[in-house]
Every structure is written in structure tokens, then in C-alpha cells.
């Protein structure tokens with residue numbers, strides 16, 4: 001299956017392991033990602049927090065570029081996914097808005113393409129398709145799947161149930177891991193508040209880590225670079241400020257899936273995280 | 286008194302509804318949005334109060350509150366509202382209105398405002414986000430130059446820090462998008 005690929009601005013920096021592992025695991029599963037030439041930033045939370053019209057227009061340019069390729073678009077980052085999918089939704093729902101935005105971007109978007117998160121794309125391949133390619137099942141690994149906000153809200157773009165999604169669980173189970181039921185899979189990690197007001201975001205991160213840890217998880221899997229950064233990098237700060245001792249590695253679901261598909265851990269960026277991932281990875285080797 | 290002119294109250298409701306695509310009149314103050322909001326503990330006005338004040342036409346109180354800036358856009362309120370109001374979209378619209386009307390964000394809200402501004406400047410300039418430059422400039426302007434310096438160092442060690450950004454060739458087009466949106470918005474409505 002061919003898809004227009006939207007890497008998002010974190011692809012070379014904070015979200016590098018996600019991009020790497022998505023491309024590699026996708027390749028193993030028969031997904032061909034063709035990068036959208038000349039894509040621009042979706043605006044992220046700064047965009048829609050400043051102007052809804054600006055956010056829609058920034059996203060719309062990318063939608064039009066993908067549409068010209070004749071392909072559906074996929075994005076690994078949950079935030080990019082949500083911005084692009086919401087813009088598509090709004091542009092299809094409102095013909096006046098579409099005309100206005102087409103004038104603003106200088107590209108005509110007709111609405112003949114879909115926006116899909118990588119999570120959804122992989123899940124849509126089906127358990128059998130994935131299982132047939134698993135060469136190294138993730139036995140002995142207990143995972144807490146964390147979705148955060150942007151993949152499951154709002155309703156117009158949700159990829160799964162907003163309170164108890166199961167998509168990532170199904171993929172991880174096919175990959176051989178034990179998936180746990182837990183309470184915080186769609187709680188907010190604080191998003192960019194963690195960057196500009198970290199004191200406000202720490203309790204949110206701490207709550208998620210506590211719940212994952214109480215569930216008995218060896219690690220958390222996620223599908224968003226910002227969630228990843230908040231849960232992984234900020235874990236040390238949570239421990240320091242709140243006197244806790246969490247040591248919970250945080251992976252992208254594409255990384256663990258990649259391991260199960262037989263990809264070499266180093267190529268998946270598994271050792272580039274902040275929390276030491278080695279003890280947990282030993283469980284599966 | 287001009288009885289045919291819309292009252293301040295009607296004007297504010299119409300403006301917010303038009304911007305956000307919602308109908309704030311539908312809110313019946315059940316408080317479910319507030320119950321689920323992860324940041325309400327730091328808000329000065331609870332999410333349901335924000336909606337109520339719009340219904341009452343209290344523009345100044347709404348646009349000057351800290352909550353609109355600290356809102357994390359998590360959309361829990363939106364997903365759970367029994368009246369189907371997209372409160373996260375309303376919060377977006379209020380931030381946009383505050384900016385256009387020159388109502389300054391204060392305290393922690395000001396950090397959010399600065400952060401967003403820096404972020405968008407990067408996009409306007411490069412077409413994409415230049416993470417490093419954006420964080421450094423935000424740190425300087427918000428008066429904490431060494432904020433998250435340890436993150437920067439750790440990222441550097443992992444080869445995750447880029448000292449340049451891959452400019453998109455569409456950069457000129459992106460800059461034009463900013464200009465055209467600004468031109469449209471300069472004609473956007475206001476209320477007293």
C-alpha cells in the first residue's frame with residue numbers, strides 16, 4: 001500500500017526514533033511511504049491557539065500536496081495527524097471555508113484524499129497480516145499502551161474509542177506482548193504546557209507514570225513524539241521533584257513492533273531514549 | 286437606546302459561535318467539562334464558567350482569564366460534553382480574540398503566548414519548526430535562559446539536536462499564508 005508520508009517537524013530531532021521505526025516497520029509490513037515534497041509545519045498547538053483560520057490553512061497546503069500525489073496521507077505524530085485530519089474535516093464540511101482557504105494557500109484542495117494516523121494504517125492491515133511477519137515475539141514483556149489526547153479526540157477525527165481505545169493493544173498483542181488494562185491511557189500528558197510551564201505539567205506526567213507502574217507494566221508504548229518526550233525525558237524530573245523512583249522506558253509502538261518483525265534494535269533507535277531501555281529489552285532477547 | 290442593535294451579550298455569543306462553529310447557548314452548566322479537565326486545578330475560571338460568562342456577555346472577564354491560555358487543548362471537555370459543544374474549539378477562538386483585541390495574557394498565560402508566538406515565527410520564516418532556535422529564543426524572552434538546558438545537552442548527546450532546519454522550498458508560500466490570514470483577520474468582527 002502506498003501512502004503520502006508527512007514526517008512532521010520533530011522527525012529529525014525529538015521524534016527521530018518514531019520516524020525511523022515507522023519507516024522500517026512499515027516497510028516490513030508492505031507499506032510504502034512516499035514523503036510529501038515540500039511539506040510545511042502543520043502549525044501544531046501554536047497554530048490553532050493563535051488563529052483557527054491559520055491552522056486550517058497551514059494544514060490545507062499539505063493536504064493539497066498529498067492530493068496531487070493521488071494518495072491518502074499518513075502521519076506518525078499524533079498532533080500532526082489531528083491537525084491535518086481536523087482541517088480536512090472542516091474543509092469538507094464547509095464549502096465557503098474551502099474556497100477561502102484555497103485562495104489563502106494558492107493550492108486547490110478538492111477533498112479527494114484521506115488523512116490516517118500510522119497507528120490506524122498499521123491496525124487496518126489486520127492481525128493475520130502482521131502475525132505472519134512476526135519473527136521475534138515480545139514474550140515476557142508487559143506493556144501499558146498510552147494514547148494521550150490527539151488520536152482519540154475530538155469525535156470527528158478519533159481513530160478509536162476516546163475512553164478505552166484498543167488499537168495499540170491489538171497490535172502489541174499480535175507482536176507477542178502482554179497488554180495490560182490500566183486507567184490513564186487517554187489522560188493528557190500536558191503537551192506543550194510542559195515546555196512553557198513545566199510545573200503545571202509535572203503532576204499530569206506523574207499521574208500517568210504512577211498508573212502505568214501500578215498496573216505492573218515493564219514499559220509504556222505510545223504514538224506521539226510530544227507524549228514520548230514528556231513521559232520519557234520528564235520522568236527524571238518527576239522522580240526528583242516528587243521523590244518517586246520510576247524507571248519506566250517509553251517506546252513508540254513502531255519500535256517494539258519493529259523488534260517483533262526482526263529489525264535490529266539499534267536501527268530502531270531503541271537506545272536513544274532518556275530512561276535506560278536495556279533491562280527491559282533484555283526481557284525479549 | 287437603539288433597540289434593534291444587538292446587545293453586547295448577543296454580539297459576544299454570535300462572535301464566539303461564528304469563530305468556533307459552536308452554539309454556546311446550548312450549554313446547561315452540568316460541569317462535566319470541568320470535572321474532566323486535567324488543568325482545571327490551575328485555572329482561574331473553570332471551563333463551565335468560561336462558557337457561562339460568554340452566555341452572559343462578559344467579554345472582558347473571559348478574554349482576560351488565565352484559563353484560556355493554560356488550556357492544554359486535550360479536548361476531554363469536548364469529548365464528554367452531553368450538549369456536544371466543542372469547548373476546546375471555543376478556547377481556541379477565545380485565545381484568537383484576545384490576541385486580536387490586544388488583551389494581554391498575564392502570569393503563566395504570558396509564557397504560553399510567548400511560546401506560541403516564537404513557534405509561529407519559526408514557521409513563517411522557515412516553513413517548518415526550528416526546535417532549537419525556537420526554544421532558545423523563548424527562554425530568553427521569558428527570562429529563563431537556561432530552562433531545560435539539561436534536555437538540550439541530553440538531546441545533543443543523542444544526536445537529536447539540529448543546528449539548522451531543513452527549509453521547505455514552499456517557505457515563500459507559507460509566509461504568504463500568514464500574510465493572507467492576517468489580512469482576512471484584520472476585518473474580523475469585534476464587540477464592545
Ligand code: SF4
Nearest residue numbers: 312314315316318366
Ligand atoms: S460539559 Fe457541556 S453542557 Fe456541561 S457545562 Fe461543560 S460545556 Fe456546558
Ligand code: SF4
Nearest residue numbers: 322356357359360362
Ligand atoms: S481542552 Fe482545555 S478546557 Fe478542555 S479539558 Fe482540555 S485543558 Fe480543559
